[in-house]
Amino acid sequence: MLKLLLPGLQLLRQALGRQMRLLPVVVMFGLMSAVLEGTGIGLIIPMLSIIGGQKDPTGLGGLSALFQQIGSSMDDRQRMMAIAACILALITLKNIIAFANTALTNFVYGKAGHAIRSALADQLLKIGYPFFLQESPGRLLNIISNESWRASDAIQTVLAAIVNASASIILLTFLLLLSWQMTLCVAVGLILVQVAHAGLSASLKMPSRNVTSFNNELASTMLHLVHAGRLIRIFGQEAREKAVFDGASNAVRKAGFILQTRQGALPPLTEVLHSALFLAVVVSAWAWGVSFPIIVAFVVLLYRLQPHVRALQQAWSQVQGWSGSLEEVRWLLDSSDKPRPPTGDAPAEGLNREIRFDRVTFKYPGSAARPVVLHSASFQICHGRSTALIGRSGAGKTTIVNLLCRFVEPDEGEILIDGFPLSRIDPAQWRSRLALASQDLELVDGTILENITYGLHASPAEAEHAARLAEAHEFIETLPHGYKTLVGYRGASLSAGQRQRIALARALVRDPDILILDEATNAMDGLSEAAIVETLKLRAGRRTTIVISHHRSTISFCDDIVILSDGHVRNQTSFTQVASLSMDQLYEHELLGKH
Numbered sequence: 001m002l003k004l005l006l007p008g009l010q011l012l013r014q015a016l017g018r019q020m021r022l023l024p025v026v027v028m029f030g031l032m033s034a035v036l037e038g039t040g041i042g043l044i045i046p047m048l049s050i051i052g053g054q055k056d057p058t059g060l061g062g063l064s065a066l067f068q069q070i071g072s073s074m075d076d077r078q079r080m081m082a083i084a085a086c087i088l089a090l091i092t093l094k095n096i097i098a099f100a101n102t103a104l105t106n107f108v109y110g111k112a113g114h115a116i117r118s119a120l121a122d123q124l125l126k127i128g129y130p131f132f133l134q135e136s137p138g139r140l141l142n143i144i145s146n147e148s149w150r151a152s153d154a155i156q157t158v159l160a161a162i163v164n165a166s167a168s169i170i171l172l173t174f175l176l177l178l179s180w181q182m183t184l185c186v187a188v189g190l191i192l193v194q195v196a197h198a199g200l201s202a203s204l205k206m207p208s209r210n211v212t213s214f215n216n217e218l219a220s221t222m223l224h225l226v227h228a229g230r231l232i233r234i235f236g237q238e239a240r241e242k243a244v245f246d247g248a249s250n251a252v253r254k255a256g257f258i259l260q261t262r263q264g265a266l267p268p269l270t271e272v273l274h275s276a277l278f279l280a281v282v283v284s285a286w287a288w289g290v291s292f293p294i295i296v297a298f299v300v301l302l303y304r305l306q307p308h309v310r311a312l313q314q315a316w317s318q319v320q321g322w323s324g325s326l327e328e329v330r331w332l333l334d335s336s337d338k339p340r341p342p343t344g345d346a347p348a349e350g351l352n353r354e355i356r357f358d359r360v361t362f363k364y365p366g367s368a369a370r371p372v373v374l375h376s377a378s379f380q381i382c383h384g385r386s387t388a389l390i391g392r393s394g395a396g397k398t399t400i401v402n403l404l405c406r407f408v409e410p411d412e413g414e415i416l417i418d419g420f421p422l423s424r425i426d427p428a429q430w431r432s433r434l435a436l437a438s439q440d441l442e443l444v445d446g447t448i449l450e451n452i453t454y455g456l457h458a459s460p461a462e463a464e465h466a467a468r469l470a471e472a473h474e475f476i477e478t479l480p481h482g483y484k485t486l487v488g489y490r491g492a493s494l495s496a497g498q499r500q501r502i503a504l505a506r507a508l509v510r511d512p513d514i515l516i517l518d519e520a521t522n523a524m525d526g527l528s529e530a531a532i533v534e535t536l537k538l539r540a541g542r543r544t545t546i547v548i549s550h551h552r553s554t555i556s557f558c559d560d561i562v563i564l565s566d567g568h569v570r571n572q573t574s575f576t577q578v579a580s581l582s583m584d585q586l587y588e589h590e591l592l593g594k595h
């Protein structure tokens, strides 16, 4: 039976880790409480013999004869009282152990649930970034918010199944010792019931997968409603979006109904089958002339065994019903088919000469049909200088940033830092030397101060200095709570230009070796941008700055320029060479460079 619960057990082993050593205690408690229960029930035999006035009832052998002898030296009155006290003591002890086991399984369940959620978070943080470029956020959200809970429930069910299996084994042993013929009859009956049950349970897997997959779609639709509030309203798509959402929600309802109905059919069916088995045993025992006290003890034991067996069968069908959830959680936790995080253990010494892209070719992961977005790109970014990366939309500028930050790795070619391969440098150390301000790098849901000092032990004074450099201090001071103002989810309570200034302050407060600005000021007014350009000029000679922008004014202070077109580096030159050209002419310039 335990083997049947394999999906839950595998996850249990994965989730529990060190807590696995508590499982033998759970099993031992389960066995102990069943032994106490069986013994208490066995004591009914001498009790009934006293009531029936049978000093030595016929047909007693083995365990029943042993029970019959208990207290035989006492007189009936004393014996009756002693046995009653014994039964009460056994029942009390059994329930104390059962309670201890409930507390222990709840503890293990809590630990397992926490371990699963923690492992999922760990996986999401460690996994290679390309994973997020390919996977649907709705699916990931559903796994974390829904399926992980079902997986924890499945673990609790497996724990309860272990306790119930232990109890069933002990109670069956007692039955066997009371009457092997009747026990054989029971065993055959239980096997038949289990076969019927397993057949029906197998039909739960597909509906369970359907529920999971429809839940993924529903989570995606929910995310869309949350994120695309403005889009939906401006294009008047409320009714359409409502219909799409209702469709997704209804699909979950239908799939859930099918699953729950099939699951719901199992308990009544097993109850009928168990009752039939119960009656068949009683009638057969009577026909075989088994003595009355044994029949009663057997029936009571059987009656007590029934809930354990039914709970086991229910656990089986529940785990089948959660198989879709278990598969999803295990899929996310399985690293073997996921992009690996960047590797490398050489220290990041800092930039002294240049970053060199040496014939770098790159294609975003996903389907084989994806186009190559960088074609053998070679250029260099010199230390202590500002380099503008320009090119029309889709030219590959942000892709270069992604490669530089090691979010993705080149398919061919190499990126060299002072001649040393970036792929061999410790990624965390390397990233600590970079700071990125980009239009799609979110603010966190916290105060302005927390956003500026994100992940850094910077003092409020340092944060304020960075905010001044990023032209953010003035507007922050006008807010009622100043630097303690909450920015809301993704900085929703601020304007786009204000968000950009805070993001820029967050990058500047680190005074990074390499500062990357990817369309980082495009929502700002001209005056603010001009002031920021002055700030960036202060880095000259000391630090390296990379600027991506479609605005001529933003790149005006740069020393060098790299011109990209359709993933090809068309030109690299000193900015003074092209200083007189407008942005369009610069793009023309790239075309000239082509011929």
Ligand SMILES: Nc1ncnc2c1ncn2[C@@H]1O[C@H](COP(=O)(O)OP(=O)(O)OP(=O)(O)O)[C@@H](O)[C@H]1O
Pocket (backbone or CB within 6 Å): 133, 364, 365, 370, 373, 391, 392, 393, 394, 395, 396, 397, 398, 399, 400
């Ligand atoms: N996650 C992704 N998966 C697949 N292709 C992508 C992905 N991100 C970008 N691309 C493709 O890579 C190419 C280069 O994109 P990239 O974002 O680097 O351009 P860009 O020069 O920064 O453009 P823009 O100026 O519009 O920001 C584009 O053709 C784009 O469609």
